[in-house]
Amino acid sequence: MNWTTDQIKDQGGRVFLVTGANTGLGFETARALAKKNAFVILAGRDQHKIYQAMLNIRAEKPEARLEAGLVDLSDLSSVQAFAESILAKHQRLDVLVNNAGVMFPPPGKTKDGFELQFGVNFIAHFALTARLLPLLKKTPGSRVVTLSSIAHKNGKIDFDNLKLEKPYNKFREYGQSKVADLLFALELQRRLEKNGLDIISVAAHPGISKTELLRTDQPEMINESPHMSASQGALSSLLAATGKLEGGSYIGPDGEGEMTGYPTHAFVAEYAKDPLVASALWEYSKHELGIDFL
Numbered sequence: 001m002n003w004t005t006d007q008i009k010d011q012g013g014r015v016f017l018v019t020g021a022n023t024g025l026g027f028e029t030a031r032a033l034a035k036k037n038a039f040v041i042l043a044g045r046d047q048h049k050i051y052q053a054m055l056n057i058r059a060e061k062p063e064a065r066l067e068a069g070l071v072d073l074s075d076l077s078s079v080q081a082f083a084e085s086i087l088a089k090h091q092r093l094d095v096l097v098n099n100a101g102v103m104f105p106p107p108g109k110t111k112d113g114f115e116l117q118f119g120v121n122f123i124a125h126f127a128l129t130a131r132l133l134p135l136l137k138k139t140p141g142s143r144v145v146t147l148s149s150i151a152h153k154n155g156k157i158d159f160d161n162l163k164l165e166k167p168y169n170k171f172r173e174y175g176q177s178k179v180a181d182l183l184f185a186l187e188l189q190r191r192l193e194k195n196g197l198d199i200i201s202v203a204a205h206p207g208i209s210k211t212e213l214l215r216t217d218q219p220e221m222i223n224e225s226p227h228m229s230a231s232q233g234a235l236s237s238l239l240a241a242t243g244k245l246e247g248g249s250y251i252g253p254d255g256e257g258e259m260t261g262y263p264t265h266a267f268v269a270e271y272a273k274d275p276l277v278a279s280a281l282w283e284y285s286k287h288e289l290g291i292d293f294l
Helices: 024-035 047-060 076-089 116-138 150-154 170-194 219-224 235-242 275-289
Strands: 015-019 039-044 065-070 095-098 142-147 199-204 250-253 263-265
Touching: 015 024, 015 116, 024 039, 024 047, 024 065, 024 235, 039 047, 047 065, 065 076, 076 116, 095 116, 095 235, 116 142, 116 170, 116 275, 142 170, 142 235, 150 170, 170 199, 170 275, 199 235, 235 250, 235 263
Parallel strands: 015 039, 015 095, 039 065, 095 142, 142 199, 199 250
Antiparallel strands: 250 263
């Protein structure tokens, strides 16, 4: 049987935080969770778009329990301030959904000097997860969901090119950011287990979904490839966030090439399973951020 939102149990009393929740997959994830009575923190960098997203959800479910969270993932000081505000305001966090991302932008760096895709898609979420860990620890059975991509299969971590030291290749840099996300999700699970914590880490990918992520310069990717709506693409994230799963699971669409379909266990490239690469990336990230994280 195909998994749909009908299979999501009532989420009343549970708190979810979704980054990039103002549009696309993040919005559809937040929307579906709110309809199941979750308290949802919609995080994004554009206050107007976040409030509009909240209005759109409340148009369908007036009693939806929502909160706006302002964070710029290209600025680690903003990530820190946002995390501190969540820690001060909330007593629990059941699920963190590391969803936000950029894809194929012009060459650029984050405020902290990382190549933009690597910095936003991976480094910012590594930092956010680290800073929200105390709240996740306080919440029994909490989990972290990190979004990767079928592009992870072509990704490798080049430790000499995480700050745009080499000529920019948007495809290579995107693949690098997405294999980093999957390496992180699997390494996080290993470290949570090692520390005996009641938290699991899982990952998901949306196949090829028609979202604003492709607004930069790749409309032909959507027009020429099999693709699905953002609401269909968000099913992988929703199963990862709410389903009965083991830590370390990776969820994606079940169709040909994992481009479309309904969520199931997805293919993980051997490179993404490499604990030595994952550990090196973890230590690099901790050192760059100056934080102690598991």
